[in-house]
Amino acid sequence: MSEPIYIGIDSGATTSKIAAVRSDGSIFPSELLQRPTSSEGGTAAVIGAWIGAINEFLAQHGLAWAQVEGVGLAVPGPRRSYGVLDTSPNLPAEFDGWNVEHDLRVALERESGRILPLALGNDGNLGGVAEAHRARGTEACSVVMLAPGSGLGGAYVDASGMPLDGDTLAGMETGHLAAPLQLLGTDALTCGCGRDWGCYEMYTSLAGLPGLLERALPRYPGHVLADPSLGKKERVLKLRGLAQDGDALALELFDLQAKAMGLLVAELSMAVDPSCFVIGGGLIDPDATTVEFRERYLGGIRDTALKYLWPTQREMLRIVPATLGELSQAVGAALVARHIAREAS
Incomplete structure (x- = not known):
């Protein structure tokens, strides 16, 4: 059976980073994959950029969507409610009130062919998760x-x-x-x-x-x-x-x-x-x-x-x-996705 992995996305207003962890919590060895967030193109463009970056990561390492057991997303706060962004000084006005959790969940289901556990958290907090895991x-x-x-x-x-x-x-x-x-x-x-x-x-x-x-x-x-x-x-x-x-x-x-x-x-x-x-x-x-x-x-x-x-x-x-440097927030997102997936199983 192929090794299960958990994907983490660290989303910034300009660039997003992708990382992964294995089922035992170890970091999947990888160079930093960083791609444009494409926020200037609107919310749909951002979702497309994240999915494209995940596909690129999987292809680079000979992995498949069937091995992905969960996805985590690190985003800046604040939020209005779980998965819904509030006003951000670094994003266009149209992102105010965006239900990013819903749109990403739908895109992940479409891409993977199944419902995947999805974790959403503050980027700084998730960076702390990764550093704490190592420390x-x-x-x-x-x-x-x-x-x-x-x-x-x-x-x-x-x-x-x-x-x-x-x-x-x-x-x-x-x-x-x-x-x-x-x-x-x-x-x-x-x-x-x-x-x-x-x-x-x-x-x-x-x-x-x-x-x-x-x-x-x-x-x-x-x-x-x-x-x-x-x-x-x-x-x-x-x-x-x-x-x-x-x-x-x-x-x-x-x-x-x-x-x-x-x-x-x-x-x-x-x-x-x-x-x-x-x-x-x-x-x-x-x-x-x-x-x-x-x-x-x-x-x-x-x-x-x-x-x-x-x-x-x-x-x-x-x-x-x-x-962990620039990898910390994406790794932390993947670790929380792992935690959520384990609780759900």
Whole structure:
């Protein structure tokens, strides 16, 4: 009998990615398959693009639809109800109110010749599912993933491997919790979400670095980033390289980000009590950062968090780097599809 597989789709506004897992949960070996989402062509074009990408994936690996036992879809939140999208800043207006779950289910049945289990989830949460699956190994434990990038993504994955989505696909929007500014020694930066209470996103990700840099520069007269010919974005993008060269200002800012992440780890430990945290994002990318820098960053997170944990939590706490990169959300979608299919059988 042919090996059963579960397909995961990670849908972005511009591109979508395809991955698969086997029945034992192992990731099907594959290069990243990434194709245009075709959102400019409307909802029908997006469904067609996803089905086409799945067909391409199956053909590349000598697989058939008969082996597909379930499909998962990772999409950005929020949603109006299960499977129905709400307004998204990254999609055309016609996608507001689209019942993507229904249309994809119909297309999958038409393509495969049978009704397939279909799982739908928030893209960040499903990325957390995949990273948690890898980080926990054979241990049954809950995992939180925090992924600082342009903003701060977060996911909570329980011991069964399922994420906390919430009722609008906005569960674990940890980036928009309020940071304890008195412990960070800084003031409130207004977040892109509109909140002015000091969202964690502004102290842990690229979003807040321009404001933090602006406040730090007066303490470093003559610094290379004070050059008025440099734009805000150009200055911020230079920080990671400067930090790895030992620049004091850059290290100060990333140490502040590590402290903020550590405080968030401590707060989430109080709320959901996981024994493992997975940290993603460009600051732990082995292709872009040195071992020394990554150890300093992760160590700063851990040292800060430990001060605020219960004794047992201090003993159990693991903080590890993410490892799946761009595959994580599609892999997570496939893993949840596997879970749903097993529950249905």
